[in-house]
Amino acid sequence: MAADNEGRDQVEGFAARLRDAGVKVTHQRLVILRETAAAGSHPDVETVYRAVRQELPTVSLDTVYRALHLFADLGLIGTLGLSGGRVRFDPNTGPHHHLVCSQCGEIQDFEEPGFDHLGLPASAAGLGSVDSAHVELRGLCAHCVRARRSKTSSR
């Protein structure tokens, strides 16, 4: 009951957000967005695709890909993991943390012992046990900060 209203409200909100972004509000996109939200955890493309197909059996996989990337670009959903589909390796095996540049994608290491032993808050203690903590800061690398500053100041 409450869930139904919530679901409807959510779809309304989805449609408004797509309209605001100036893209077309298609049935496929609404279903894809709803199923992505309903998937709860952190669905991959195939999971969303299967859920959407139950409602729209003719939807194609690439439509799901395109919609999800569109949503991510619009900030309606986030992405987990690296941007490009490649695996990256980290020669630094000691405890350290990362600053990820959202502009150029560069990943820089830094150390902060105070971050090494963060744990679950009491309210989430039941989720599991923690071995190590890793902080990922998102922002701009020094290079992109400089680039943005000069562009802003030249206006």
Next chain:
Amino acid sequence: MAADNEGRDQVEGFAARLRDAGVKVTHQRLVILRETAAAGSHPDVETVYRAVRQELPTVSLDTVYRALHLFADLGLIGTLGLSGGRVRFDPNTGPHHHLVCSQCGEIQDFEEPGFDHLGLPASAAGLGSVDSAHVELRGLCAHCVRARRSKTSSR
């Protein structure tokens, strides 16, 4: 000067670590391990491959793949990003953090406002600017904690 000794010591350490792990110490593996460490940042496979080729022009790409995965399994290097090569999406756009189960790979969300505004330590302030902070805890989900506990207690 110091760098040369460091480099040599590192290779010695690499060889010892491979020997300890009971795998063969091949020229290719040593070069791949050295170049991965030398790449500094967070190289992808192609970056390592290109660096290694300058020294071993006949090395094949799959040898680099196999070596890097071997090193990761042995704990000599870490990996960045998700384990499987698929992209995952996150419908939760509010600030939140993740507990990643190293056993089954499940990713669970939790909220902790105290983590939302972590920033660079003073010693690393020059790396760039920070927009948001995201904490990734690695450990076991409740299900895998239970599974492990029962296995341990049954001994």
Next chain:
DNA sequence: CTAAATGCAAAGGTTTTGCAGCTGT
């Protein structure tokens, strides 16, 4: 000498792209 590792090539799986037809605005 034996088991393991390499290099080559081919296969596998995921994600992207080109294009004709359809749909929202």
Next chain:
DNA sequence: ACAGCTGCAAAACCTTTGCATTTAG
């Protein structure tokens, strides 16, 4: 009506795998 979106299929991409040959222990 028109720009934009969908679906189909093929391509591009990264990664893994099978096998004969070479190499480390």
